[in-house]
Amino acid sequence: MTRRTVAIERDITYKRRYKTEDLRIALEPEAAAVYCRSLPDGTLNDKNGSLSLQERGVTDAFQPGGCYMIVDLGGGTVDTTVHEVAEDGRLVEIRQASGGPWGGTSVDETFYEFVVRKFGKEFIEQFRIERASEWMKLSMDFETQKRKLKFETNYNIKIEIPQRLIAESNMQVADIQSYNKLSIENDEFKNFFRPSAEDIVAHIQSILSEVSKVDLILLVGGFATSGYVSHVIRDAFPDKRVVVPLQAVVASPPSLYIGRSLSVVHIWSVVMEGHSLLFTSGL
Known part of the structure; x- marks a missing residue:
């Protein structure tokens, strides 16, 4: 059974309201990137509070040539991936998804x-x-x-x-x-938080040692709402822009949101390039 078939059987296509040919399956970090690119101004937080996407270089990371890391801080696991924005707006995965049980x-x-x-x-x-x-x-x-x-x-x-x-x-x-x-x-x-926080920081450091051109670190998922954990990550990378969506929990995984929003579906139609699935994706 293909992932498309599973999605259809679970009614993600909303009783054929949308064409099944347009259905795309994404890993959670990728879907989170699509979601965050579609957010209106004032819905991201950095260490100084809420900020506009146009402010302090946040938008630049989503423009052609920009490079950013998605850190999906979930309940059980932490998953990361690095994207670069191609000239035509597509996201190119330049560092394979990885992570560990630090949620x-x-x-x-x-x-x-x-x-x-x-x-x-x-x-x-x-x-x-x-x-x-x-x-x-x-x-x-x-x-x-x-x-x-x-x-x-x-x-x-x-x-x-x-x-x-x-x-x-x-x-x-x-x-x-x-x-x-x-x-x-x-x-x-x-x-209680330090072992997981230290493992997360160490993992991000190892990724940055391989991909130094990352402009932005985007924290999503339920664990990203922890003021303690997000502060530790920001302190560990003072030379990087570390931001959290105001609704970080919604940002991961936003797969159903993608199905409901035509504007996000439009973004998704030009998003991913050169990606291969190594693991099964949850629906």
């Missing part, structure tokens, strides 16, 4: 290791199974705090601990703040 869930895994150190591995593994709803509450509160964290955050982070977890464990009363909250030192909480 947002890696932060969750580090937090899990922290919880295991606090309560013991055997107890926590049993608690996750037998008290799944309570564990979900803990995970959701951590997710809330994870999204709030900024690089400049300087206070301790408080995570609400389910009462059953407190009652059934040997947790020390001294570790518990008012309203059943566990206080985590600021630096310790940021340490």
Whole structure:
């Protein structure tokens, strides 16, 4: 079964509203590039806040001769690719897509290791199974705090601990703040992010050592909304323009958006050149 057939069966062509011959399948970083090229002014952020696409050389990267890197910071993985804009407007992939398991869930895994150190591995593994709803509450509160964290955050982070977890464990009363909250030192909480952030930076550095002419680094995907992670990446590459779409989550993957927007479909019709799929693409 071809990818086109799969797409048609999943109704991506919206009951033949669009011609199936016009359907194009893109890897997520490529689709994100198309999406970001179509954004209106004021919908990208750099370290100084919202900016116009015309300002500070951002647009230049999307013009013929421009070169930019897409860094798709997803939940499980981080995927990167480098495009150069040809004279006719097509995107030429000049560095093969690559990445690793450094997405947002890696932060969750580090937090899990922290919880295991606090309560013991055997107890926590049993608690996750037998008290799944309570564990979900803990995970959701951590997710809330994870999204709030900024690089400049300087206070301790408080995570609400389910009462059953407190009652059934040997947790020390001294570790518990008012309203059943566990206080985590600021630096310790940021340490949850550091392994993935450092791996992402190292990977971008390795790409730039091969392709030094990159003008712009575009961060997309859910993990790109982390103020801490985006700040670390910007600090690591002060000589590069690093920007994040205001709706970074929507930017990856925008495959269905491409199908719905005639203007983006028009852009897509002249986009990709010289690309080969090494892996299967999710729909």
